[in-house]
Amino acid sequence: MSRMTGRMAAPPTLADVAELAGVSRQTVSNAVNNPDLLRADTLARVQAAIEQLGYQPNRAARSLRTRASHLIGLRLQPVQEGTANAMMDRFVHSLVETAGEAGYHVLLFSTDNEDPVGGYDDLLRSTAVDAFVVTDTYLGNPQIAWLQSRRAQFVAFGRPWGYPDARHPWVDIDSAYGSELATTHLIDKGHTRIAWIGWRKDSLLGEERRSGWSHAMRSRDLSTTGLASRVEDTVNSGRMAAAALLDEARPSAFVCASDTLAMGVFHTLFERGLRPGQDIAVVGFDDSLVAQTVPPGLTSVRQPLEEAAGELVKALEGLLGTPPYVGPGVMLKPALVVRGSS
Amino acid sequence: MSRMTGRMAAPPTLADVAELAGVSRQTVSNAVNNPDLLRADTLARVQAAIEQLGYQPNRAARSLRTRASHLIGLRLQPVQEGTANAMMDRFVHSLVETAGEAGYHVLLFSTDNEDPVGGYDDLLRSTAVDAFVVTDTYLGNPQIAWLQSRRAQFVAFGRPWGYPDARHPWVDIDSAYGSELATTHLIDKGHTRIAWIGWRKDSLLGEERRSGWSHAMRSRDLSTTGLASRVEDTVNSGRMAAAALLDEARPSAFVCASDTLAMGVFHTLFERGLRPGQDIAVVGFDDSLVAQTVPPGLTSVRQPLEEAAGELVKALEGLLGTPPYVGPGVMLKPALVVRGSS
DNA sequence: GATATGCTTTGGAACGTTCAAGGTGGACGT
């Protein structure tokens, strides 16, 4: 019997396989999900039938019955044009890959600004995803509290800033260590007046990165007065901050909270005919594609995003396992990639 | 009766809503899918019940019954570190957004190199997605032919190179026009010796981009001899090609097939103490974040990815509609973003 | 030879939705 319908041949079902192998539906199901339960020869027979028909379980039916979709929701954050922050690309890719190995797929969605939890709510209510990966864990983000209140499953990339008693798994990167690495590297190169260009004070992450710089400076008895600037995360802010610092504090090196800001410094150097790496050293943060391609190469702190994705998937497997297991938060260490700018 | 189970309260079902509203399941279903069928007052009553319970249809059950998941598969291509090609980021984002408005979600997956169609096959067999968006349509890509042979639904971002009788919807960008724009812009600025750095000859897209340059040159009676170079798409290849061209052909401007290659030119200029924009003009392709942030700004051809995503979703809706409708391929025009490098 | 034991397999029900029929009541025409 040909099963050709209008558009596409209907995929084989459990029943088709069962009939071909001469067993019951449930036995085929077991062959797929609990092969240990079958006698060796039956298993072989069923597997042959599965192979022959090219059978794969229908996801919708399986989800309906097991109440698990094996999908993970990830909210795509708006691209910020004009900045160097294409870091998410690398993260998303690693996440898709590791999640895939664990049998999960990544479902993307976005939310409009008026209703920041809208996308989450839809997916949750329609039981479309088993869990979420949350990446923007800044203080005061309503999404985390909301997810908690809805008893939704999620893992976070980023510490639960401001939720000391949070119960969800999280993975984060010790970025204070990152800027400390950067600063120490410059000190070792002989620099003593090293300026910091970071983010506004209300960014906890920004303050943390800054602390790595100031800690490194102090532990080598170097002064930090007048050497720090806190601005928005745009190229132009970095450019202006660098110009002001060069005029007033005469640093020989810059450590920046992002590659975007570091590119701002590059702009100022360019305008003044100074050469990054030769006249002034610059270090960025994120190891973006910009850092990798701009001449003469921007030294930058590289976050272990691949590893972070791996840990998040591990945490997800624990969270969704039976019994559920929630481990402690995981803190990863970044590394410094040295290039021509230092 | 409290429905609290261990982890999370079970979401309300059609039956719950029906009971509360005092109607049958099917009526609730109609209220959701075909409101016109209901009398105004019943509709209001049902909608109130839906609102009160926060009901949303269970996606798995719906998919099972309707054989449509409202998911679109997108294969995530490997990030190429060291290049400026983070263009996909912008495309994926637009796609997620427009697809979301049309009621579709984007499901990501990746494939290992050994089995390029593995990921597609899994999703197709398990009827996890309704269709695919294919983004790498280079000549000889096995995926397109394979999808066609499996009668899978898909739309392509990129012309069906080498499949003149392809029946699938596609959207592409006229990149010959892009490099023509770039070249004409340079000619208008007074340049006469404009070099081309592009991709190896086996890339049809590369040849197309190149043709825009040569066409613009010829139509203004400018010579192209010795001014073209075809290399791999890496910064270093661009760097070396630029060095060779500067030595041998003495161009005053470069048009490149990608921002990555343009950054290669920047490297050579940097090494020789030349300033992009002042001493030598450079134009790239893709309007990557690198082009946007590098000093003094890299003039670049910007592809209308947002529009492309919109057209693709429109094509998808046609393809999946009843009756299915496949329109002609859509060709979009890129624009030139002028920055300091020219 | 009857009974218990462990391994293997089975049949019916259920997950929550939509499809395809079927019912009900009133308005309308003759």
Next chain:
DNA sequence: ACGTCCACCTTGAACGTTCCAAAGCATATC
């Protein structure tokens, strides 16, 4: 008064899978 039609709503079945309880069947035990 009767049938016809229409607008509205309901009922049972089906989508393809897994859960649950129980049946089949050898083998071991008394």
